[in-house]
Amino acid sequence: MPVSLEQLRRCSVAVDLGACRTRVYLKGTGLIVDEPSVAAVNTRTGALLAVGELAERMTGRTPEHIRVVRPVSGGTVVDIDMAQRMLRQLIGNKLRKAWRRRPTLRIAACTPHDSEPLTQRAAVETLSALGARRVELADTLICAAVGCGLPVEHPEATMMVVCGAATTQVAVLSLGSIVAAETIQVGGNSIDHAVVEHLRTEHELMLPNPAVRPLHLVLHAADDSTERAEVHGRDVTTGLARSVVVETAGVRRAISTPLTGVLDGIRGVLRRCPPDLVADLSDRGIMLAGGSALLPGLDTMLSQATGMPARTAERPDTAAVRGLGAMMEGKVQPMHLDPLAG
Numbered sequence: 001m002p003v004s005l006e007q008l009r010r011c012s013v014a015v016d017l018g019a020c021r022t023r024v025y026l027k028g029t030g031l032i033v034d035e036p037s038v039a040a041v042n043t044r045t046g047a048l049l050a051v052g053e054l055a056e057r058m059t060g061r062t063p064e065h066i067r068v069v070r071p072v073s074g075g076t077v078v079d080i081d082m083a084q085r086m087l088r089q090l091i092g093n094k095l096r097k098a099w100r101r102r103p104t105l106r107i108a109a110c111t112p113h114d115s116e117p118l119t120q121r122a123a124v125e126t127l128s129a130l131g132a133r134r135v136e137l138a139d140t141l142i143c144a145a146v147g148c149g150l151p152v153e154h155p156e157a158t159m160m161v162v163c164g165a166a167t168t169q170v171a172v173l174s175l176g177s178i179v180a181a182e183t184i185q186v187g188g189n190s191i192d193h194a195v196v197e198h199l200r201t202e203h204e205l206m207l208p209n210p211a212v213r214p215l216h217l218v219l220h221a222a223d224d225s226t227e228r229a230e231v232h233g234r235d236v237t238t239g240l241a242r243s244v245v246v247e248t249a250g251v252r253r254a255i256s257t258p259l260t261g262v263l264d265g266i267r268g269v270l271r272r273c274p275p276d277l278v279a280d281l282s283d284r285g286i287m288l289a290g291g292s293a294l295l296p297g298l299d300t301m302l303s304q305a306t307g308m309p310a311r312t313a314e315r316p317d318t319a320a321v322r323g324l325g326a327m328m329e330g331k332v333q334p335m336h337l338d339p340l341a342g
């Protein structure tokens with residue numbers, strides 16, 4: 001049964017357990033955790049060595065007996081035990097006081113639009129282990145729209161695009177509900193992967209995924225007169241450090257392939273929308289949230305391709321958990337808002 005605003009108001013902790021990052025919002029306090037969803041484990045003893053930023057820094061730098069794991073994949077908790085241990089470590093100390101005050105702790109969590117019952121059950125099981133008496137699930141798209149300050153409860157259409165690590169969720173909302181939505185299996189990871197593959201095949205250069213971000217900035221800053229950028233990586237054959245000068249046009253072409261998927265998703269959602277709502281959208285445009293919305297120039301590219309205005313939320317990466325927090329704090333008026341409505 002869809003969760004109501006009333007049920008969300010009884011919660012004191014909001015969680016967005018993403019494939020890339022874990023974010024936690026505490027009622028009356030605000031965002032208390034924003035860390036990578038990563039854990040490092042000693043495979044000989046089973047001991048948890050690090051979580052969050054520290055564990056992420058260990059990636060690719062560990063001896064054989066240390067394994068760096070990501071317990072969440074594509075919006076689903078794939079390793080419940082590890083996710084529970086990671087969460088306890090990330091938020092245990094910060095929540096101890098809240099636990100003491102509230103023996104009947106209720107947790108609200110974002111869940112991807114149209115998530116399978118198994119995905120929902122895994123999220124509930126993971127969060128219940130934190131001592132929650134109840135776990136309420138709310139649709140990420142509605143949470144993000146609230147977090148972006150969109151008037152979701154009004155009888156006017158708004159288009160929300162949440163670009164995560166593994167997926168992009170697109171929806172048109174009106175009167176607090178989702179009118180049409182689609183999830184595309186393209187996110188920041190596939191965009192970074194496209195750049196890494198381009199450099200490997202065209203320039204025989206290996207680049208770890210995090211090293212792609214400075215290149216995005218160069219691409220964005222580059223105007224037509226800046227056609228080349230220097231990239232530092234490792235030679236595919238020799239394994240030695242090497243720098244190459246790449247044509248920015250080639251990298252742009254590589255990125256455009258996964259972005260075409262996002263555009264197709266947006267067009268699909270528009271096709272399924274009633275004409276009156278599409279007319280609203282041509283004025284109000286598209287709101288972008290999620291970590292990958294920070295990709296420089298993504299709003300301009302989507303605007304040019306769709307002919308609709310597109311803008312990136314002020315803090316796109318934390319919009320969903322802040323929106324869920326706002327509903328929990330009672331900052332959204334009751335009316336018709338139904339945070340799990342399909």
Ligand SMILES: Nc1ncnc2c1ncn2[C@@H]1O[C@H](COP(=O)(O)OP(=O)(O)OP(=O)(O)O)[C@@H](O)[C@H]1O
Nearest residue numbers: 018019020021164165166188189290291292294295
């Ligand atoms: N400044 C940036 N420029 C480009 N991409 C970025 C930037 N910051 C983060 N990203 C990308 O955003 C993605 C993470 O987004 P987000 O934090 O919304 O993911 P998540 O909620 O954990 O994932 P999901 O919603 O798929 O479960 C990563 O792929 C990351 O590379």
